[in-house]
Amino acid sequence: MSFQGYLRKDGRKGIRNVVAVAYLVECAHHVARRIVDRCDDPDVHLIGFPGCYPNEYALQMMKALTTHPNVGGVLLVSLGCESFNREALAAYVAASDRPVETIVIQKAGGTRSAIDRGVAAVKAMQQKAAAAAVRVPMALSELVVGTICGGSDGTSGITANPAVGRAFDRLVAAGATCIFEETGEMIGCEAPMAVRATTPEVGEAIVASIAKAETYYRAMGFGSFAPGNAEGGLSSQEEKSAGAYVKSGSAPIVGVIKPAEVPEAPGLYLLDVVPDGPPKFGFPNISDNAEIVELMACGAHLTLFTTGRGSVVGSAIAPVIKVTGNPETYRRMTEDMDVNAGRILEGEGDLDEVADEIVALVKAVAGGQFTKSEDMGHREFILTYKSFEPSGPGCFPRSA
Amino acid sequence: MSSIIDAHVHLWDPARGDYGWLTPALPTLYRRIDPQELHEQLTRAGVHGAVLVQAAPTEAESDYLLSIAERTPWVRGVVGWVDFDAPDIEQRIAARARQAKFVGVRPMLQDIEDVDWILHPSRGRALSALASHGLVFDALIKPVHMARIEQIARRHPDLSIVIDHAAKPTIGNELSPSWRESLRALASHPNVVCKLSGLLTEVAPGVEPSQVLDCAEVVLQLFGPSRVLWGSDWPVLTLASSYDQWHALTQRALSSLSVSDRNAVTGGNAVRIYRMKTPPAAPAILLHPDDNVLVCCRAVRAGERFNISESEVIHVLQDTDLGHKLARRGLSEGDKVIKYGAPIGSMKAAVLAGGWIHLHNMKSDYISAHTRAARVDAI
Numbered sequence: 053m054s055f056q057g058y059l060r061k062d063g064r065k066g067i068r069n070v071v072a073v074a075y076l077v078e079c080a081h082h083v084a085r086r087i088v089d090r091c092d093d094p095d096v097h098l099i100g101f102p103g104c105y106p107n108e109y110a111l112q113m114m115k116a117l118t119t120h121p122n123v124g125g126v127l128l129v130s131l132g133c134e135s136f137n138r139e140a141l142a143a144y145v146a147a148s149d150r151p152v153e154t155i156v157i158q159k160a161g162g163t164r165s166a167i168d169r170g171v172a173a174v175k176a177m178q179q180k181a182a183a184a185a186v187r188v189p190m191a192l193s194e195l196v197v198g199t200i201c202g203g204s205d206g207t208s209g210i211t212a213n214p215a216v217g218r219a220f221d222r223l224v225a226a227g228a229t230c231i232f233e234e235t236g237e238m239i240g241c242e243a244p245m246a247v248r249a250t251t252p253e254v255g256e257a258i259v260a261s262i263a264k265a266e267t268y269y270r271a272m273g274f275g276s277f278a279p280g281n282a283e284g285g286l287s288s289q290e291e292k293s294a295g296a297y298v299k300s301g302s303a304p305i306v307g308v309i310k311p312a313e314v315p316e317a318p319g320l321y322l323l324d325v326v327p328d329g330p331p332k333f334g335f336p337n338i339s340d341n342a343e344i345v346e347l348m349a350c351g352a353h354l355t356l357f358t359t360g361r362g363s364v365v366g367s368a369i370a371p372v373i374k375v376t377g378n379p380e381t382y383r384r385m386t387e388d389m390d391v392n393a394g395r396i397l398e399g400e401g402d403l404d405e406v407a408d409e410i411v412a413l414v415k416a417v418a419g420g421q422f423t424k425s426e427d428m429g430h431r432e433f434i435l436t437y438k439s440f441e442p443s444g445p446g447c448f449p450r451s452a
Numbered sequence: 453m454s455s456i457i458d459a460h461v462h463l464w465d466p467a468r469g470d471y472g473w474l475t476p477a478l479p480t481l482y483r484r485i486d487p488q489e490l491h492e493q494l495t496r497a498g499v500h501g502a503v504l505v506q507a508a509p510t511e512a513e514s515d516y517l518l519s520i521a522e523r524t525p526w527v528r529g530v531v532g533w534v535d536f537d538a539p540d541i542e543q544r545i546a547a548r549a550r551q552a553k554f555v556g557v558r559p560m561l562q563d564i565e566d567v568d569w570i571l572h573p574s575r576g577r578a579l580s581a582l583a584s585h586g587l588v589f590d591a592l593i594k595p596v597h598m599a600r601i602e603q604i605a606r607r608h609p610d611l612s613i614v615i616d617h618a619a620k621p622t623i624g625n626e627l628s629p630s631w632r633e634s635l636r637a638l639a640s641h642p643n644v645v646c647k648l649s650g651l652l653t654e655v656a657p658g659v660e661p662s663q664v665l666d667c668a669e670v671v672l673q674l675f676g677p678s679r680v681l682w683g684s685d686w687p688v689l690t691l692a693s694s695y696d697q698w699h700a701l702t703q704r705a706l707s708s709l710s711v712s713d714r715n716a717v718t719g720g721n722a723v724r725i726y727r728m729k730t731p732p733a734a735p736a737i738l739l740h741p742d743d744n745v746l747v748c749c750r751a752v753r754a755g756e757r758f759n760i761s762e763s764e765v766i767h768v769l770q771d772t773d774l775g776h777k778l779a780r781r782g783l784s785e786g787d788k789v790i791k792y793g794a795p796i797g798s799m800k801a802a803v804l805a806g807g808w809i810h811l812h813n814m815k816s817d818y819i820s821a822h823t824r825a826a827r828v829d830a831i
Contacts, residue, residue, distance in 0.1 A: 206747055206775025209792070210739060218715075225710045239818055240794070266818065275819040285748075285776035287789075287809065288816035291796035360775060380774060397749040397774075404715050 055419035057190030058124065061149035065190045066121035067353045067418045068095065070369055071177055073127045073170070074118060075100035076141075077134035083157055084129040087170035094426075096174055097368035099433045106135040109311070109327075109438040116312040116349035118145045118152075122369050124181035125151040127173050129166070132158030151180045193227030193318065195418055198347030198355045199299045200234060202340035205284020205360030205378060209295020211406070212358035212377030212393040217301035218407035219356065220320065223414070224303040229315050231350055232300040233323035233343055235265040236276035236336060240290035241297040245322070248305045253446030257308040261324040271331040280361045284378075299358060308447040310440045311346040315448070323350060324443075333437040341365055341432040344372065354417055356410065364388045366430025371423045373413055375406075390424050457528055457719040458502040459726075460616065460649040460683030461490055463520060470508040473563065478691070485687050487524050487762045493686060493695040494526070495741035501528040503683070503722060505590065505616075509533055509560050514548070521553040524762050525734060529555035529726045531590045536578040545578065549585035555726035556588030556614070567596055570604060579604065583611035586727055590614045595621055598634035605641040612643055612725055617650030617685060618671050623663050624656045632670055639674040645725055646675045648702060648717065649683030652692040661693065661701065668705035677713035681722050682706070734758065736766065736778055740793035745777040745809055747791070752778070769806040777809040789814050 057065035073096060075084035081100060088098040099117060101110045118126045118141065126145045130138045138154055145152040153173045160166040199216050201208055220230045238245060242262035249255035269275050275289035286292045306319035315321050325346055326336045337343045344355050344367045354371045357363060362381040366372045376382050379394030390413060393406045417423055465484045466474055476482050494502060504517045504527055514532030521527040530553050534544050548554045557578075561570060569575070582589055589611055591601050598619050605613055615638060621631040638644045648671055651664040672680055682702060686695050706714045722728070735758050736746040746766060756768040760780070772778055777791065782805045788795040789809060801813040 206777065210737070210747060240796075269819055275816070277819075282811055285773060285810070287777070287811055287814050288797035289819050290794075290816060291789075291791060294792045294794055294796060378775065404720060 054189040054191045055415065056187045057194065057418075058121070059186040059188045060121050062119070064121040064351070065188060065194050066123070067190070067195075067420070068122040068369075068371070069124040069181060069185055070122050071096045071125040071127065071174055071181060072099050072118055072123050072369065073097070073129060073174065074114065076128060076130045076136040076138055077104050078102035079104075079131040079134065080129045080157055083155075083163055083166045083170065086167045087127070087129070087174060090167065090171045091174050093178070094429070096178070097431050097433075099368050099435070100129075101136065101435045103437055104134045105437075106137075107437050107439070109440055110435060111137060111141065112312040113345070113349050113435055114141055115144045116314065117345070117369060119148040119150065120348055120369055121351070122353060123150065124185060125177040127170060127177065128152065128154040129170060130154060130156045132156045151177045151184075153177065190418070191227075192223065192415065195223070195414070196229040196231065196315070196351040196353050197223055197414060198231045198233070198323075198344070198350070198352035199358070200340060200343045200347065200355060201237070201296050201299060201358040202363040202365070203278070203359040203361035204281055204286060204292055204295060206286055207284070207377035207394060207397065208358055208360040209292075209298060210377070211396045211403075212360070212375045213295055214298045215393045215396070215403050215406035215410060216356050216358055216375060217298045218403055219410035219414070220299070220301035221303055222407060222411050224301070224318070224320050227318050229318045229321070229351070230301075230303070231309070231315075231321045231323050231347055231352060233325050233347060234276065234296065234337070235261045235322070235324055235326050236269050237293050237296040238262055239266050239269075239275070240293045245297065245300075245305065248302075250304045250306050251446065253444070254305060254308055257324075257443075257447045258305065258322060261308055261322065261326065264324075264328070265326045265336075268326045268331050268336060272335055274335075284360050308443065309350055310443050311438070312349040313443055313448060314351040321350075323347065327438045328441045329439055332439070336438070338436060339434060341367060341434045342436065344370070345433060345435055354414065356414075358393075362388065364425065364430065365432045366423065366425030366428075368431045368433040371417050371426045372430070373410070373417060373423050374425060375410060387428070388424055456499045456501070457722045458494060458499050458684050458686070459681040459722040460505050460647055461502045461686050462505055462507045462688065463487060463490060463517065464507050465516075468508070468513065468516065470510045470513055472508065474507070480690055481687060487520055487527070490686065491526065491761055492741070497695060497699040499699075500719075501526045503527075503529045503531060503555065503726060505531040506533045506558050511535065511544075514554070518551060518553060520762070523759065527553065528722070528728045529553050531556040531558050531588070533558060533560075534578065536575045541578045542581045545581040545585055545587065549587055552729055554587070555728065556590050557582055558590035558592055558616070560592055561597055562592050562594050562620070568600060570597075571600055576607065579608050579611055583608055588612045588614055588726055590616055592616045593619050595619055595628070595631050595634060598631070598638060601644075602634070602637050602641065605638065605644050609641075609643055613641075613645070614681065614725065615644060615646045617654070618646055618648065618667060620650070620654050621667060622656055623651060623654050623667055624659055625663065627666055627670060635670065636674050639679070645679040645681060645721065646671050647681045647683050648672075648705070649681075650685030650688065652698055652701075653685070653688060655692060661697070664701060665705050668702065672705070672709075672717075677709055677716050678721060680717050681725065682718045736760075738780065739791060742790055742793045744780045744783060744787075744790045746780055748772050748774055748776050748778065750774050767806045769804055770808050772808045779803045779805055779807045779809050781805045783809075
């Protein structure tokens with residue numbers, strides 16, 4: 053089965069045609085947000101980086117995000133004096149054949165004139181992006197799908213997460229690229245995970261990434277464990293880990309990637325989200341959307357988000373499909389939940405049925421159907437400081 | 453979770469006295485085989501449920517198996533026996549069809565001297581009744597019966613027929629071409645499916661057990677992954693091998709299939725062909741046989757009692773919420789808490805069986821969990 057995608061110059065295909073309005077420092081955030089608000093269009097999304105100090109990770113992330121296959125045009129909003137290399141970013145986007153404009157607030161004459169110019173620029177860009185859009189058939193094998201869990205509870209690890217794992221197995225079998233992440237939530241799972249690696253290098257990288265996560269979180273003083281996890285019945289980091297790990301399904305792990313590295317060959321990847329080097333800049337990902345943003349920077353067209361307690365977030369750029377493992381949460385928050393994996397606990401269906409439902413929804417959403425969070429206007433985005441060393445070639449297979 | 457299903461197992465108690473074939477001449481089999489022993493085999497192999505198949509040509513034995521099935525959630529169905537020659541056979545089959553876990557019928561054709569027994573027109577009444585009630589006909593046959601069953605498949609296109617153990621071919625270094633052709637003829641009927649089960653007991657002396665892989669390949673090729681049911685034929689299997697060995701060998705046979713196809717063979721097809729009902733939701737579940745905790749599938753109340761297995765009862769000591777853990781047995785300070793078959797922390801205080809296990813009495817072995825300070829004077 054295929055659906056219609058947007059063909060980009062680099063050969064990748066998108067499932068949305070979004071104009072991204074990107075602030076390049078917190079000082080430009082208000083102007084960028086007002087531009088997006090004034091456009092009042094579900095396909096104009098706000099993204100950005102708040103820091104004034106230079107950061108290579110943030111530049112690489114913004115390059116990957118502004119040339120994400122779901123993005124058809126980009127407006128950069130700069131205050132003017134921040135360190136972000138707006139020229140390099142604009143040149144990178146332009147080289148991808150996308151329309152791009154930069155508004156520098158200090159040069160535009162201040163807040164109001166920058167907003168007015170920005171709204172006009174987005175409208176012109178949308179016309180260009182619509183005219184330039186090349187609709188082509190797109191197959192499941194061309195999709196990149198990420199998964200994260202947020203607001204986990206004691207149900208997540210026995211319903212939603214294994215159901216997503218089986219959906220991943222089906223997607224990988226169909227030739228898609230699937231990415232799971234949050235090595236801090238895999239602490240204690242490194243040995244069985246390494247066995248699934250396709251090469252010794254990947255196995256070593258898996259073990260090293262988990263060891264790094266444990267060191268990092270220990271230095272931070274907290275595990276990747278929220279109070280709501282405990283209220284939902286999870287008692288320890290390793291209990292949460294065992295439940296989170298099953299999202300990865302059972303396919304072989306073909307590579308370990310870092311944020312903004314886009315896999316070139318299909319298969320299942322582990323995204324190592326914990327910064328390299330001595331801990332600095334704080335917690336690896338301060339909330340769930342930071343992880344979704346990193347999955348998108350690795351090319352994810354959409355994200356499968358499992359939740360027990362009931363997260364409501366969506367994302368800029370790439371749709372989020374919400375799968376709850378808790379039948380009570382589903383009943384309480386039906387308007388936010390796309391899939392009720394909690395029905396398994398009540399004897400209505402099994403993991404395979406829910407996995408089939410998830411795969412069917414992935415196809416529908418890839419074909420243009422809005423997810424619940426997307427429909428309600430959720431477009432969360434967060435990007436903060438980090439530092440990474442690039443992955444070695446052994447962990448990052450190129451297409452044959 | 454019951455997605456991997458062993459479509460062919462037996463339980464028996466020789467003291468019941470109606471098995472006939474089961475005599476002290478088979479010392480490893482001539483003993484009571486209870487659900488507990490079977491469940492250990494299943495859980496060790498990661499199998500969630502099983503179909504009990506009759507082993508005695510009596511309706512009393514079907515009642516015995518159904519009584520086990522009724523109190524055992526992981527028993528997903530019973531293939532029983534009815535007297536095909538009873539004058540009121542239609543009524544008897546209708547009554548069986550009303551029993552939720554009664555999914556099919558198996559006359560013991562391999563033990564009946566007249567190989568044409570099933571073809572006799574009088575027995576068509578029973579076969580038509582099975583078809584009209586949606587019950588399956590399990591064919592316990594040898595290669596000599598294959599052409600006869602094909603005639604049955606032709607006469608009763610609405611009857612769902614399961615070929616047990618691929619019709620028990622002798623497994624030598626070469627597969628019999630006539631068995632292969634007969635199986636091909638059976639597979640050409642869409643109402644016929646085949647069990648990938650029992651084959652190790654058919655391996656000829658001096659032949660490598662791995663030869664069953666060739667046989668499995670033929671079965672998969674002829675029937676396709678949506679018409680093959682995986683089963684073990686345990687404990688008969690133990691005459692030649694072990695549950696684990698059969699499981700490992702068939703995993704190899706299925707390794708080239710896609711995930712969905714493998715799931716179909718190891719469970720989905722059994723659910724469909726035997727028209728299994730979804731089991732009622734348990735209040736709490738055991739995720740792994742080694743676990744010393746259970747996870748609540750709904751909020752449970754102090755004083756509730758329920759079965760985890762036939763012999764294991766949990767008595768809930770305190771109200772516990774959905775998603776939280778109950779102690780499966782009493783634990784002492786320092787004991788590891790085991791969930792998913794893996795340690796998830798240590799007890800920092802003792803807990804009685806049926807008690808709630810959480811942050812108040814257990815801790816991580818890696819890194820401390822943090823909780824919300826919900827008091828307004830905390831800051």
